Amino acid sequence: MSVRVRFAPSPTGFLHIGGLRTALYNYLFAKHHGGECILRIEDTDQTRYVETAEKAIIDMCRWAGFNFDEGPEQGGKYGPYRQSERTELYQTHASILIENGAAYYAFDSADELEKMRERQQKAGLAPKYDRSIMRNQTTLGEEETSRLLAEGEPSAIRLKVPHSGEIRFSDIVRGEVVFAARDIDDQVLLKSDGYPTYHLANVVDDHLMEITHVIRGEEWLPSTPKHCLLYEAFGWEKPKFAHLPLLLNPDKSKMSKRHGDVFVEDFKNKGFFAEALVNFIALCGWNPSSDREIFSMNDLIEHFALEKVNKAGAIFDYKKLEWMNNQYFRSYDPAVLAPELLEVLKNYVYPTVSADYAAQVIKLLRERISFVADIPTFGDYMFVRPVSFDEEYKSKHWKPETHANIAPLVGIFESLSDFSNQSLHDTVHAYTTEKQIALKFIIHPLRLMITGKQVGAGMFETMEVLGKKEVLARMKVFLENNQ
Structure with missing residues (x-):
């Protein structure tokens, strides 16, 4: 079977930089293996749905340089690709789980659930649904359950997790992962409004869309045993899992808006090049086993391997990103x-x-x-003549004798037919040799007169770009005002 992966964001706002890395790793893995990368919009949580978010996600991925093989825009034989358009599928599959005893109806109200959590908290227990005492199919029996359903009593469908044993799965990044069944909650699969939770929709879609590898952030690792139970309950083969490390601030805290830019759009608006950002985030957690740091998209596709993704959180070094952006800036x-x-x-x-x-x-x-x-x-x-001058720089490099040293250069520059970098270099060096003046006593005053600043590009290159007429005009004005 050919490789099929998916990027499955929730349209709740702007695309997080960690989300872009997840999308990128899925894309690189698929293309490395000659497979397909699809976009699936997980919009079942209508309370957090943002209408413009889907387009923003697609636009940012496109800006970053990759397109999906299937998705809401392109379509495909596994569609629809928005989960809100697939609710009947989830309801059908939830019913299958009820029939085979892997799930059950629960009729608890929000108030009843809150009281259960309060009791557990007072007892020092972790919050977890207790199906042995709550109002559900297990405690009420089949007859009462049928009556409540017939009367239209609001109900959810929950996963029936075994009380003992272990749930094991292999993770490409983390190796063998083991969870104790007793620590796993009886997860809601289908809410009382008929919408699925992430867990049911995710598993059903990954199976029906023939996803071979589930590549996602490590925050979904605790959910994976629930998904394994669902695959087992349906009698389906599990995909291979790979849970990616978190992106961390330099102080190793989780990246969040409180600490600066976290959305892809932030980086785009600040002027980062897409190629630089993609190159950088590809290396946040993945080690290509070389000292090389600059990779084109084709290079990344060629070298990418999930087996070389690190378990530990990846530090997002903003200064390194700026350095990388400059490398691309120079190359364009x-x-x-x-x-x-x-x-x-x-x-x-x-x-x-x-x-x-x-x-x-x-x-x-x-x-x-x-x-x-x-x-x-x-x-x-x-673009404009300086109207103010760095006073510290001026006091250091404009001395009483400087005017006399610089003034003759106006006439010398006026006589030049070639105002190129090399010509200016040779002319000034010849002048300082003849006058026995150290070059720094000419270069710094020239920079002050022409730019007003002490930091900039090479002086002769700057003069060439500004042009002879503009350079002479600036020199004359400065000399006139600084006798």
Whole structure:
């Protein structure tokens, strides 16, 4: 049987960065094995449903560079791919479990359940449904159960978990996993409103959609024994499981909105390149067994292996992500990024520049920053003349003799027919040699006059991009105001 995996998010809001990694690992695994990766929308919890979330999830996955083989948009022979459109299937399968004794009807009210939990809490017990004392098919008997159902009494269907024994399953990431049956709750499978819980819908869909590998976050590990019991009750073969490690903050706490960006859209809006983000999260938990860190999507597909995914939580190193973004920034054709910079510049009161000039600025500054969006602030002097100057830098590098050292360069620069980086380099070096002036006593004042800042790209490269006319204009104004 060919590999079939699924990414099955709940449409409750924006796509979490951990969700994107889960989607990515499913996609990489499927493509590595020549299989299929499908999208299934798990929207059975109507209380948390967000109408725009499904599209946002699909858009972010598409932005990240992968499309699904089947899903709500593409369709497919295993559809529908929204669980809210499959409720009859779940109800039918819940009835099968009732018939074979693997599940039972429960008629408890919310108040009765709350009182049960309070009693357990007072007794120091973990909260768990006690089918021996609650109002259910087991305690009421078949006749009373039938009467209540006939009268329309609200009821849920619960999984009948054995009181003893062990539930074992093999996990590709974690090896052999064992749970004691006594620790597992009689999970609600079908709610009184006719909607399934995650557990029933998940198992039914994975089987009917012929999913071969279930790759998901480790938060679902405690649910897996319940799923194993369901597969056994239906007489179905289990898929292979792989539970991925959590993404953690540098302090090893779980990633959450309190600690910064956690949604894919946050990273996109900050200017991270999709390829960089995908490359980075692929390495959050997966070890390719090499020192290499830059992988294209095709490289990831070629090398990815679930067996090399770590058990321990993966640290999400934001600085490492920025470094990786810069690596991609440096590798891109500046002309391709120019439209993005032109769009960003619309948010600033700067003179209009050409796409060619924007590309030159990108090429000039990209080794010193990680985002296109940072260019208008880091390199504001590339678009407008500086109106303020770094005072600390000025006091250090503009001395009483500096004016006399710099002023002759105006005439020298005016005479140049070649205002390229190399020409400027040779001209200034020749001038400092002739005048017996250390190069730093020229370079720093030039940077101050032309950019107003002490940090920036190479001085001669900056001057070349700004152009002869603009450089001379800035020099003359500064010299006039700083005699």
